[in-house]
Structures are given as C-alpha cells and as structure tokens.
Amino acid sequence: MVIDLDRCTGCGACVIACAVENNVPPAHEGTTPRTGLTWMRVVRVDDGRSFPDTRSVFVPLMCQQCDHHTPCVSVCPQNAVEYDEETGIVTQVPVRCLGCRYCMTACPYHARYFNWWDPEWPAGMEQTLNPDVSTRMRGVAEKCNFCHGRLQAARAKAAAGSRPLAPDDYQPACVEACPTEAIVFGDLNDPRSTVSAAASSPDTFRLLEHLGTGPKVRYRSRSAAVRESLTRNSVSSEKEQVHG
Numbered sequence: 001m002v003i004d005l006d007r008c009t010g011c012g013a014c015v016i017a018c019a020v021e022n023n024v025p026p027a028h029e030g031t032t033p034r035t036g037l038t039w040m041r042v043v044r045v046d047d048g049r050s051f052p053d054t055r056s057v058f059v060p061l062m063c064q065q066c067d068h069h070t071p072c073v074s075v076c077p078q079n080a081v082e083y084d085e086e087t088g089i090v091t092q093v094p095v096r097c098l099g100c101r102y103c104m105t106a107c108p109y110h111a112r113y114f115n116w117w118d119p120e121w122p123a124g125m126e127q128t129l130n131p132d133v134s135t136r137m138r139g140v141a142e143k144c145n146f147c148h149g150r151l152q153a154a155r156a157k158a159a160a161g162s163r164p165l166a167p168d169d170y171q172p173a174c175v176e177a178c179p180t181e182a183i184v185f186g187d188l189n190d191p192r193s194t195v196s197a198a199a200s201s202p203d204t205f206r207l208l209e210h211l212g213t214g215p216k217v218r219y220r221s222r223s224a225a226v227r228e229s230l231t232r233n234s235v236s237s238e239k240e241q242v243h244g
Helices: 013-021 071-075 102-106 148-160 173-177 194-199 224-232
Strands: 002-004 041-046 056-061 081-083 090-092 218-220 241-243
Touching: 002 194, 013 041, 013 173, 041 224, 071 081, 071 102, 194 218
Parallel strands: 002 218
Antiparallel strands: 041 056, 041 241, 081 090
8 A cells, every 4th residue: 555645635534434444433432542443543744844834744544564573463462463475464353352452562553452342333323334344342452454344355256257356356445535546555566556656656655664564555755854754753643643
C-alpha cells in the first residue's frame, strides 16, 4: 500500500469505511484516547516551519504489515498473530488471543488495540454488520488486516470462475472510500503494478524504517521537510490525533 500525503485531506472517510467493513463497534461511553478501538486513524503532522511558511499533512495510520521478524508475531505466546507467507499480510486470530497485550507493547507504530468492552451497537444497527467478518469479544487485541474478509471473498469468486485472482478483485475498504484516491493498493512484487511504481518513487518512504521491520505500507510526499519529519519521528502522539 502507498499513501500519497499530498492528496490526503484528512476527511476520515477511510476511517469510517474501515470500521464499517470490519465491524468495529461505536466507541463506548467510557472510551479515552488510550482505550479507543479503531483499526485506522488519521493524525496531523506539521513540518516544523514557522508561520506563515508552516505546512500540515494528514497521515492515515494503521498496521504497517511488517515483514519477517514482525515484532507482534515474535512476542505472542498464543500464536494469535500470524505472518502469511503468500501475501505478506500480518493476520490476527482473536479466538487464540489471551489478552496479554504483549503485541501492543511490541508494535512500534501503536497500531494495535484492545477490546476493553463487549461490542455493542445501537438498536437496529446490528443489522448492518458485515456477515463476512466476525465480531471480536472483550479481552482480545485486534488490528488492521488489509480487510482479510475481502481477500477471502475474492479468492472464492476467482476459484468459482476457475481463474486466477485479478488485482482489481481485492481492494481494502479504505482504498475504495478515499475521495482523492490517495491510497494505492496492490502487489508490490509485480513491477507492472501501480503500487509497485508508486513505491519505487524517490518521494516514497516508510515510517521508522531504521527499525528494520520492513513495513509494506509506504507514504509519499513531495515535501522534503515532511519526509524528513516522518522518517525521523513517530506520528502517534495523542496531541496529533485527528480521527480515532
């Protein structure tokens, strides 16, 4: 996935689409910034310049889908986090999770969340739940999985038609919802793909790349100041949070 920060307006459409697609319940009345549950959020980051030259960008932030030696996978005592060798996606198995939250501590991107309450929806809203995605119980951790339910559905459709999976068959909800088409998704290993071309751009970078986690989510910006700020620092502080 490549996210163009010069196109992102911080509207939060990706956040809402993610929650609806993956049956993330509305916030509990006792929710705080530290106990909220959201697979995707948008933070605002300034480039550090003084007014009137200062510029802010909005950064959609989710699980970065780290490559091998994934921090959350290595610390989970229950094998509740798995690395899919075929797709490179880091998947979560809620029924195995014992709620120790080691994965949350290990994640350098603060992209994991804990269910402090049983999921609840306003009366009638439960009829809108996505039948392809299981709801999670209180006491387990969860995160973005690139809309794994959509991947399974796309595989089943391709198998029924006796054909290989096409790139357009599988797109996460956040990609479809973005009104500015700031998010590009596809096969990074395919040099002909749009996402591969975007990932190879000199304006593209990864968050906290020096940690060696090999995240598969990349970001783009023509601003050198923005690139320098985001590659040097974390973007997960509460004061920077816009949507969550």
